[in-house]
Structure formats: C-alpha cells, structure tokens
Amino acid sequence: MTNISASKRKPGRPAKGGLEFGDTREALLRSGTELLTEKGFNSTGLDEILKRVNVPKGSFYHYFKNKEAYGCAVIDNYSQYFIKKLNSHLLNEEHPALDRLQAFMQDAMQGMEKYDYKRGCLIGNMTQELGSTNACYRDKLSKAFAIWQSLVADCLELAKQQGALAKDTDSTLLADFFWIGWEGAVMRSKLSRDNKPLELFSAQFFQLLPKP
Amino acid sequence: MTNISASKRKPGRPAKGGLEFGDTREALLRSGTELLTEKGFNSTGLDEILKRVNVPKGSFYHYFKNKEAYGCAVIDNYSQYFIKKLNSHLLNEEHPALDRLQAFMQDAMQGMEKYDYKRGCLIGNMTQELGSTNACYRDKLSKAFAIWQSLVADCLELAKQQGALAKDTDSTLLADFFWIGWEGAVMRSKLSRDNKPLELFSAQFFQLLPKP
C-alpha cells in the first residue's frame, strides 16, 4: 500500500513553521550568510541567527556539529553562490572579455550600495577575522580565492585572444593583483560608505592593463 | 622647602610593579595593540588584556571609561606609532623618494614575517571588523588612512621633482590606490602566511607608476 501524497515524507518530527526537509538548514545558512558578512563570525551569536528564521536553538546542533562547522558550511555556500555570480558575468558572451570584468565590478558596487556598505564580501571579511587562526577556514578561503583568480585569469586570456590585451600579458599575475586590490577596495568602501575606493581601483586597474 | 627628587611625583598610591605614572596606562595600550591586532576587538576579552600586563580589573576602569574608549585609545596610539614608522622611511633623505616607499614595504614585510603573519595592520583589521558600524572608530580609521595617503602622496610628489615620475602623475590618486591595494595585500598575506601577495602588489605598483 503506497500513500502517494506522503510517500516522499521522511519519518520523524516535522520542522517548525512548515519548512520542509533541508529547508531549515538552508534557511540557517542564508541568515548566517547575511549576519556573518555584516557583523563577523565571532560577534554574531547563534541566538540571533536562529531568531531571524524562527528556528529553535535546540535545532541548531541537529543540523550542524557546532558553530565552527556551521561557519564552514556558510563559507561553502557563499563560495558556490559567488562563483555563479562571477561566471554569470565573465562567461557572458554578449560582451567582450574586458567588458565582462567591468560588468562584474559594477554589479558588485551595486551590491555594496544596496546594503549600505555594511556587508562587503563574506570571504574577505572572514579572511581578515579568521584567516590566520583557524585551519579549516584558512583552507576554504584560500581555495575560494584560487578559484576566483583562475576565473579572472581565464577572462584575461580571452581578452588577449580578442586583441584587447598585449600578447605578453601575464594573466595569472594580473588576476592575482586584481583580487588583492579588489578586496582592499571593498574594505575601504565599507569604511567610506561610498563606491569611490572601488571606482578608483577599477579605473586604475584597467588603465594599467597592457594594451596591445 | 622643596624636595627635588619627589617634586614631580603626583599624590596617590603608586602603580603596581614599579610602574610610574602613566606607565600602567601605556602598558595596557601596548598589550591591547598586540591582542586587538591579532585577535580582533570583539574577540579579545578585557581579562586577557589585563592578565598579560598583570594589571587588576579594577584598574582598567580607572584608566578608561569603557572598552570602546579603550579601543579608541589603542587606535590613536597605533596611528601615532605608524605615522612615525612611515615617516622614518618616507622622509629618509639618504635615499631617493621611490626607494623610500620601497623601504617601507620591505620593513612592513619583515614585520609580517616576524609575527608569523598573524597580526597584519591594526587599522586594516579594525576597519574590516568595526569600520561600518561604530561611528567613533569609523572617524579615527578614516583619518588614519587620510594621513597615510597624504604622506605617500608627498613622497610621490618628491619623486616627480627628482625626475623619477612623469610630470603629469596624479600623486593623490596613486597614493589612494597604493593604500587600497596594500591593505588588501596585507590581508591576503595573513591568509597565505607568506609575503607573496605583498611582493606581488609591490612589484605591480612600481611597474604601473608612470615613468617620465
């Protein structure tokens, strides 16, 4: 006898608030991403993360081993999201390669403005706060930067093929330089509460690109 | 009747451990500078700061109104120290202007290595952690960056006079760009635990300088 409507339901007590299966976990990750980006990891209490999505405290340790494991999951989650966002620009064949990078920066600036320059980049923030202490975070953050770097390097390689960059350009080096400076600019824009540092870095970066 | 040896002594109980006058306060600032730079403001407890210099808790609130005021004092203290350090290079008339900037960077890299890439820059760290929230900190941090920027700009102006830079160089713009990128590089070096990001930024920055 198969109950069609409930056949996919797992056994066990259902989650509060009508959330299904993995929904609670994802809701926790979402609220955590926002809060950790804005206030930092150590300054954000579990209570606040839980309250925001109306999940009881007892549930937290059902979904995550501890706060550190939760932090890792949040990083993974944000990393995936950010790679998609980055690629949505860098692989956009409607525009030449260099314009794509430009478009990503404009998009990021809008994001900064949208949240009143209070958030910035989770990866950058976590790097500053925990990069030099925690081993697990260090690894995840390094890998995130490595991927971003390679995506931008690919984009610069394409620009070379498109004749927008000099043939002898070291794309890898430039991509590294880009992310070093970009994260610095994000930080400074959080402080000045405007996009001037981001604009300044963007303009200078494009100016230093070796033209063919 | 004037007691020469004690005439400058204030009344009141002397500080513990043979410390004189403002020494205890300064000791608190020093231990705080180290700890706040390494672990961040919110993650550092007063107890730890106090224990390190063997000052009882009761004394803390004699010297500082609260933790926030203490944080401000630490920032002020570090700002002054850093300006001296920066000027010791940028005003060093034994070398041409651009070499002075180079020397500062080398010095900073040695500092990073000395503390196992765990500290970095207090101003940068505080900017990331508190720059977008606390008004008092925001003001102090912005001013610190503004001063640093003007010192580097002056140095670049001098380099122009010395014929090391093109006459139409925008020193202010370049100095801004320098600090944006440099703080980004410090952050990344904390993560990678080596000076590669700092070296990379340094090399690229000098390469992009418009030669005469």
Place this chain on the structure above:
DNA sequence: ACAATTCTAGACGATCAGTCTATAAATAAC
C-alpha cells in the same frame, strides 16, 4: 503497539563587559 527517526525545548556552565565597595599607598596641609 512499538521501534526508528527527526526535530525541538530549554537547562547548563562558562565567559563576557561592566559595576561596585573597600582600601592601600602616596602627597599636601595644618
């Protein structure tokens, strides 16, 4: 009815910034 599974409820001890009262140790005034 009973086991297995999933999620919740809230107690728990540790630690946090911050406060308070008491007092010790010095100088200054008389």
Place this chain on the structure above:
DNA sequence: GTTATTTATAGACTGATCGTCTAGAATTGT
C-alpha cells in the same frame, strides 16, 4: 605627627550572552 586628599589596587558581583548538551516530543515504518 595627624588628618585630608588624591591616585590606584583589589576582586567579588551582576546580568547578559555565549556555545553545548540531554531529554523528550512528534512523526513515519513495521
């Protein structure tokens, strides 16, 4: 030399908040 004033120490205490854990409630499967 006694007393007043000033400066700094001492550390118990509070209330809030932290991350963690154990017991049990709510569901499905047998």
